[in-house]
Amino acid sequence: MAKYFSKEHEWLELDGDVATVGITDYAQQALGDIVYVELPEVGKKLVKDGDAAVVESVKAASDVYAPVDGEILETNEMLEDNPGLVNEDAEGEGWFFRVKIDDESQLEDLMDQESYNDFIEGLED
Amino acid sequence: MADHQTELLRTPLYDLHVELGAKMVPFAGYDMPVQYPLGVKGEHLHTRARAGLFDVSHMGQVRLVGEHRVAELEKLVPGDVAVLKPGRTRYSAFTNDDGTILDDLMITNAGDSLFLVINAGCKDDDIVHMRANLDHGVSLIELDDRALMALQGPDAAKVLTRFAPEVADMKFMSFAEIPVAGIPCFVTRSGYTGEDGYEISVPGDQAEKLARLLLAEDEVEAIGLGARDSLRLEAGLCLYGHDIDTTTTPVEADLNWIINKRRREEGGFRGADVILDQLANGADRKRVGIKPEGKAPAREHTPVLDGDGNEIGEITSGGFGPTVDAPVAMGYVDIEFATPGTRVDLMVRGKARPAEIVALPFAPHRYYRG
Known part of the structure; x- marks a missing residue:
């Protein structure tokens, strides 16, 4: 399955026209201990670069933006009781939601693993 | 700053x-x-x-010396400094003529002097304020x-x-x-x-x-x-610039305990008319603990609403409390909503979420009193 990354530190894994979305391991490390994740409602229409979710650490709330347009099919209910899953396994068990993608051409704006690794290396002056 | x-x-x-x-x-x-x-x-x-171990070296440390240091400092704070024996410390606040709070501070009777610890963000202003208003030969030494x-x-x-x-x-x-x-x-x-x-x-x-x-x-x-x-x-403790500032009085901030009987009777501190009136007749609003019901933290500036959706206050500090393992907050609400047990709503990201007014602190104090 193809995996994509955004400059806003989201990852997106594609299976047909359904993408599983979460925040990257780099993002969870930067945020620190995650205490609450607010997920979108199933059926919500996401707009690329619009608000999709909110992730809260002890100290602050951070917005998670939609990496693509689409409709929410499912959210990760495990995060409700165990938001720390995002710290433990950001790019696996700590996924946020599944979205049915409207326009696959939007994936072209995203990075592959290698480009993302270079991108975050560039952030660490 | x-x-x-x-x-x-x-x-x-x-x-x-x-x-x-x-x-x-x-x-x-x-x-x-x-x-x-x-x-x-x-x-x-x-x-x-x-x-x-915390580095709090950014905070200001000053000494006040001079025979009249106690009486002079008492012009600027509503606390009883005279009662402090050598080797004793207390929490107080600089008030201004409106009765609101310029800074909170610790005052220690260090024997030959008063030792003060003031907030980092306020220390320059505090020092100017003290130098301008401490008379009768009292001088301030910065321990920078x-x-x-x-x-x-x-x-x-x-x-x-x-x-x-x-x-x-x-x-x-x-x-x-x-x-x-x-x-x-x-x-x-x-x-x-x-x-x-x-x-x-x-x-x-x-x-x-x-x-x-x-x-x-x-x-x-x-x-x-x-x-x-x-x-x-x-611990339910105020952070200057958030929970207390020049828009809040000690009474509104639920810090009545820093003003003892003698100072209430004698007055003689900045803003005493406002503060003593509020002590006698009550203030319109009060700082309280606020416990969000769900798991979503409610941050600073979150509006507090009554059951009909009217805004009755605002959160001034809010986040997640690792010891209570839940969101915790404090803020100001209109006095009729300040009783612990009162149900309120918090407007977080456009959604009203239930919360309860609670007594502070969230985590019990564990001070050593001998």
Whole structure:
């Protein structure tokens, strides 16, 4: 399955026209201990670069933006009781939601693993 | 705080913070550690379980000297300074003519002088204010060559006693000028976490040596400003610039206890007319604890609503409390909603979420009173 990354530190894994979305391991490390994740409602229409979710650490709330347009099919209910899953396994068990993608051409704006690794290396002056 | 200051100031422990892997952030003009690799939650829980070492050298330390220092300071604070015996400390606030709060501070009777600890963000203004208003030969000495660190937590006494046996018997809010590991220090049994512990004023050039000695003890971890904030919030303690400022009076802030009977009878402090009137007749609003019902934290500036959706107040500090393992907040509400048990709603991201007014603190204070 193809995996994509955004400059806003989201990852997106594609299976047909359904993408599983979460925040990257780099993002969870930067945020620190995650205490609450607010997920979108199933059926919500996401707009690329619009608000999709909110992730809260002890100290602050951070917005998670939609990496693509689409409709929410499912959210990760495990995060409700165990938001720390995002710290433990950001790019696996700590996924946020599944979205049915409207326009696959939007994936072209995203990075592959290698480009993302270079991108975050560039952030660490 | 200097608005145009581009170069951040550093405390004497700056190099040590960097060496320990701290994430440094600007705070009140200083480059300060917000967290270490342990993380805010881990640091918070460690402080409540064992002992945490905090660099609070950004705070201002001053001495007031002169025969009339007590009476002169009492013109600027509503607290009773005269009653303080040598070696005793108390919490107070500078008020202005409107009866609102310019800063909160600790006042210690150090025998031949008064020793004050003031907030980093207010210290320049506080010093100007004091110099302009302390008369009758009282002078202010800035102790800007000293660092300040706090050792907090249930193991703090055990740890510090290894370096200064005298500290074992000190009671909460007492002060001593004693050597710690041979270094001449001012030690106060106080802090801002709700835990037992000490604040240690140490000559700046020996601060790193003392910090390294304390951190080498098994019980002690370095703790950043992030956990300092969550610890003081759980303890129900005010953060200047957030929970108290020049729009809030001590009565509204539920700090009536800092004004004792004598000062209430005599007045004679800035804003006494406003404050004494509020003490007699009540204020329109009050600082309270607010417990969100779900798991979503409600942050500073979150509107507080009544059951009909009317805005009745605002959160001034809010976040997640690692010890209570739930969101916690404090803020101001109209007085008729200030009773613990009152149900309110918090408007978080456009959605009204239920919460309850609760008594503070969220985490019980564990001060050593002997």
